[in-house]
Amino acid sequence: MAGNSLISTIQYVAGTRPSFLLSEIVQYLDAPMPVDEIYRAIAPELPRLGLMATRREGDVEIKKIPPAQPLFPGNGERERTSIFLEKRELPPVLATAIEEYITKKVGKPWDDPVTVERLRKAITAQKDDYWKPLHQRSLRYTKGYSVLGYLAYHFPVYFMQTEHLLLRLFEEGFLKKSMTILDVGTGPGVVPLAIADFFSRLDGGKASVYAIEQSEEHIEAFLYLRDAFVPRGGPVSVKPPKKADIRDPLPAGLPERFDLIVFSNVLGELADRSGDPRAGIVGRFAERLARDGAILVVEPADEVNSTRMRTLAAGLEPAGLTVHAPCPLFRGTACKAPRCWSFATAPAIRPTRLMGTLARCDESYRYINTDIKYSYAVLQRAAVRRDGFRLLSPAKFLQLSKLHLHEGKRVNTIVAKMSGELGDAKTHLFKVCDGTAKAPVYAVLPAFHKTAENEALLSAGYGSVLELLGVLVRHNKAHDAWNLLVNRNTEVRGPDRHGE
Secondary structure, three states: OOOHHHHHHHHHHHOOOOEEEHHHHHHHOOOOOOHHHHHHHHHHHHHHHOEEEEEEOOEEEEEEOOOOOEOOOOHHHHHHHHHHHHHOOOOHHHHHHHHHHHHHHHOOOOOOHHHHHHHHHHHHHHHHHHOOOHHHOOOOOOOHHHHHHHHHHOHHHHHHHHHHHHHHHHHOOOOEOEEEEEEEOOOOOHHHHHHHHHHOOOOOOEEEEEEEEOOHHHHHHHHHHHHHHOOOOOOEEEOOOEEOOOOOOOOOOOOOOEEEEEEEOOHHHOOEOOEOOHHHHHHHHHOOEEEEEEEEEEEEOOHHHHHHHHHHHHOOHHHOOEEEEOOOOOOOOOOOOOOOOOEEEEOOOOOOHHHHHHOOOOOHHHHOOOOEEEEEEEEEOOOOOHHHOOOOOHHHOOOHHHHHHOOOOEEEEEEEEOEOOOOOOOEEEEEEEOOOOOOOEEEEEEHHHOOOOOOHHHHOOOOOEEEEEEEEEEEEOOOOEEEEEOOOOOEEEOOOOOOO
8 A cells, every 4th residue: 555645745736737747746745756666556545535547758747536427317218217117027038047057057947846846845944044033044055955045935926126226326327437346245147137137228327337245156147147137248248256255355457436336135144253243244345436436235124134234334433424314414414223113115026937936836935036125225425414404594494303302292393205015004103314313213104194285204214305294203112212293183294395
């Protein structure tokens, strides 16, 4: 790594002019250095500093990396994406490729009774292992029928889940016209294949997708499915995975910077008795993040994994990372995630033919995996207000951190809806947040109090900002949480975009 004084000098000069030659900074150094020596010392740090280098006749020009142009959804792209998602099914070409890969690996038809029964046993073993205490899990999916069971049971729903997440990133401005992407712990390639499929419906945009995976069996499946599904010469180039353990230093041959780094259903599997390595892993990969890039962390929606992921995301602030989505930033403060169980949902997918075959038995429910529920966080280096929403009149709305001062009173507040339905048909329940809460807060709407004026609480999407006007503050002592009771006199509406 280059010396701190040299890097400080480069940063200082870069901040005073749009470009400069390395020969020009020699005068600022304590001891003269040849241009080539300066360049060799600083080259590994340039992407992190948002700088790029170009050789100029015996010298090196340094200038700022121009920001990549964001992708914004057009009507045609929205329509094509909506049509695809409304089908709620794995692309047929990919579903067939999975069947053919299983046939190739076992040497028998994928629907042979022996093959089907072994797949059932692998799936049952994986599910039983998942619900063990965290430090006792051995979730590896790395060889034999464990990989094939993953393809049959987990792959379809995770693929469609990733498509929904990519749509969120697209609509919120996190995708760019030209992207370099890294999928960390890729498994059989769920995320890279979903990216290739998603970009195929866009009018513009291209991506180079890299991946890291330690299992040779997963890498074999990845390459087979990629070759069967991703067209050559398309807008997305999916590179062969680098074989490595994500806990080790990054393997050679990866780009110096990435516009998007994805950790999908991988960090939650890394706890052991010796400690929690997750923050260190994310922080290390973040060193390769472009200055305007994003990190996407995705975990299952169950309470243990979801709350651990939220705690991880909130705790990455010392590494210079701030949560940008889905958490609200309109009060200008980063949420500290107090016991935060928050997750998004999407319509269930249709079972694949392979799932249907596995389910032809006495306990069919064990082999159908169609529900999409997930927790996610998008992290970036700088704090910006999501969606451009600014709360210009904060005094009009009570901060959730001050609910204890208004127990038993009706108040006006502004929140983000941070869960799907947590209640039932009689009592609707949703987690809400404004970034200031010191304990979990829920909006509660008894079904008999539903009106046209408060229906927005039910219809608003995950992450939507809502004004709650006239809610009753109650403390749930048993769970140390706060409830905001919505009744027929409460108005729930989207915010005035001017905050007035």
